[in-house]
Amino acid sequence: MTVLAVITEFVDALRLIVESREAQTGDVQVGGLGEFAYFTGQHLLVSGVALGVAVAVALPVGLYLGHQNKGEFVAVSVSNIGRSVPSLALLGLFIAFAGIGFGNVALVLCLIAVPPILTNAYVGVRQVDPDTVDAAKGMGMTGLEVMRKVELPLAAPLITSGLRLATVAVVATATIGPLADTLTLGRPIINNNVYGEAGPLAGAIAVAVITLLADQAVRIAGRAVTPKGLRLRSDQERESGPNVPSLKRGAQTA
Amino acid sequence: MIDLLAQVQTRQRTGESCVAEDGFCPDYIVANFSDRYLGPFLEHIVLTLVPVAIGFAVAFGLALLAHRRGWLVGPFDGMTGFFYTIPSIALFILLLPFTGRGLVTGIFALVLYTLYIFFRNFLTGLQNVPPETKDAARGVGLTDRQLLWRVELPLAVPEILAGLRIATTTTVGLAALAVFAGAGGLGTVILRDTSFKSDVVTASALCIGLAVVLDLLILALQRAITPWRRAAEAR
Numbered sequence: 001m002t003v004l005a006v007i008t009e010f011v012d013a014l015r016l017i018v019e020s021r022e023a024q025t026g027d028v029q030v031g032g033l034g035e036f037a038y039f040t041g042q043h044l045l046v047s048g049v050a051l052g053v054a055v056a057v058a059l060p061v062g063l064y065l066g067h068q069n070k071g072e073f074v075a076v077s078v079s080n081i082g083r084s085v086p087s088l089a090l091l092g093l094f095i096a097f098a099g100i101g102f103g104n105v106a107l108v109l110c111l112i113a114v115p116p117i118l119t120n121a122y123v124g125v126r127q128v129d130p131d132t133v134d135a136a137k138g139m140g141m142t143g144l145e146v147m148r149k150v151e152l153p154l155a156a157p158l159i160t161s162g163l164r165l166a167t168v169a170v171v172a173t174a175t176i177g178p179l180a181d182t183l184t185l186g187r188p189i190i191n192n193n194v195y196g197e198a199g200p201l202a203g204a205i206a207v208a209v210i211t212l213l214a215d216q217a218v219r220i221a222g223r224a225v226t227p228k229g230l231r232l233r234s235d236q237e238r239e240s241g242p243n244v245p246s247l248k249r250g251a252q253t254a
Numbered sequence: 255m256i257d258l259l260a261q262v263q264t265r266q267r268t269g270e271s272c273v274a275e276d277g278f279c280p281d282y283i284v285a286n287f288s289d290r291y292l293g294p295f296l297e298h299i300v301l302t303l304v305p306v307a308i309g310f311a312v313a314f315g316l317a318l319l320a321h322r323r324g325w326l327v328g329p330f331d332g333m334t335g336f337f338y339t340i341p342s343i344a345l346f347i348l349l350l351p352f353t354g355r356g357l358v359t360g361i362f363a364l365v366l367y368t369l370y371i372f373f374r375n376f377l378t379g380l381q382n383v384p385p386e387t388k389d390a391a392r393g394v395g396l397t398d399r400q401l402l403w404r405v406e407l408p409l410a411v412p413e414i415l416a417g418l419r420i421a422t423t424t425t426v427g428l429a430a431l432a433v434f435a436g437a438g439g440l441g442t443v444i445l446r447d448t449s450f451k452s453d454v455v456t457a458s459a460l461c462i463g464l465a466v467v468l469d470l471l472i473l474a475l476q477r478a479i480t481p482w483r484r485a486a487e488a489r
Contacts, residue, residue: 005351006351006352009351010351080423080469083420083423083424083427083465084423084426084427084462084465084466084469085427085458085462086426086427086428086429086430086431086441086458086461086462087427087430087431088430088431088441088444088445089430089440089444089454089457089458089461089462090458092444092448092454092457092458093454093455093458095448095449095454096276096278096448096449096450096451096454096455097451168339168341171341172341172342172343172344173341175341175343175344176343179445179448180448186343189343189347189434200347200350200434201347201348201350201351203344203347204343204344204345204346204347204348205344205348207341207343207344208340208341208344208345208348211339211340211341211344212339212340215339
């Protein structure tokens with residue numbers, strides 16, 4: 001009986017995704033594949049812009065700080081601060097003081113993406129064997145060459161795991177975009193008065209699926225650019241994967 | 255006297271218009287703190303401490319089991335990691351058909367988030383114990399149980415507490431989204447009117463403040479119960 005009720009709710013939510021129905025508020029048609037495709041597009045667009053900017057800014061800074069063995073405090077505490085500022089509060093502050101719109105949402109998401117990328121890039125470069133760097137210098141490589149040809153490839157697994165963390169966080173947080181008038185997949189969640197009971201559930205299913213897919217996409221892309229010898233077995237990959245170990249290492253170096 | 259009255263009136267009027275203009279109004283926040291903010295703040299504290307405590311206990315059990323039986327590490331890791339990857343808003347909502355709106359759903363989802371953090375740190379802590387130390391302990395005749403409680407766990411304390419810090423600050427942030435599970439917390443204050451600066455600023459500040467205070471408390475605890483680390487740092 002209760003199981004049936006749960007199944008019914010999920011089926012109803014899935015139906016909202018594939019076929020449109022009249023809004024709770026009347027007159028308008030909501031839901032349906034077309035609308036959800038549009039939300040998905042907006043969701044991926046705002047996430048992609050944010051991640052692109054975050055990578056362009058945080059990756060070089062993290063690599064440089066790691067290469068110079070400087071700014072350890074910055075690299076580690078950035079991720080600590082990033083974790084204690086709730087995404088909803090951050091977006092709320094932006095809406096209250098900077099206003100709504102696509103650009104502001106992208107900026108908030110970018111701020112969320114920077115800490116894991118920066119910290120993991122830093123830790124990734126720092127954990128490269130100093131002997132390897134010495135050998136590279138001994139062969140006559142310049143600082144930039146060492147960074148590009150030695151440190152960057154050797155740091156690839158940790159950089160990838162930082163990117164995965166950032167991707168998951170950004171795609172997840174883009175859900176609250178509709179609060180700032182950016183119509184992502186969070187729209188049926190936030191505006192459940194229009195979409196009815198099935199709305200939040202439909203939005204949640206879509207967001208969960210898209211986040212897991214984005215995470216896997218980054219994992220596969222990261223694997224492709226990682227040197228063969230460094231490709232870890234899946235269990236090791238998890239160990240250097242999401243969040244915790246890199247922070248632990250960060251804490252140890254601090 | 256008239257001047258004073260005029261001043262008071264002016265202040266009152268600006269105070270009102272500040273609220274009417276959705277501004278950031280310190281006077282209004284102080285005057286209405288117990289009515290508007292105290293309740294959600296206390297809910298937020300419950301939404302942080304309860305899941306962290308439950309998650310700590312559950313993950314502790316999982317980690318001890320996985321430590322004893324190595325083949326369980328993979329499955330436990332995959333399971334807890336999977337929950338960790340599901341976006342929190344989505345998880346809060348996906349649980350609604352099963353557990354309904356309310357505090358229980360909020361706490362349950364937050365527990366699922368802390369599991370991965372705790373599990374990984376427990377395990378890393380236990381694995382980082384040097385083999386020589388374990389050999390020595392066995393050499394003086396410690397049983398497996400004694401080895402675990404007297405040698406391995408005390409030596410894993412730094413990693414365990416590092417995990418506690420991460421889990422706590424993370425949970426403070428995620429609890430702001432528990433409003434989507436109808437579980438209250440400071441997210442309620444932010445969502446009820448995102449354009450009212452007083453609400454948004456107060457709720458955010460309380461959230462960040464709570465995270466910082468709890469983090470410092472755990473840090474203090476860490477220093478108090480691992481004196482040998484401080485000794486090593488001093489040297």
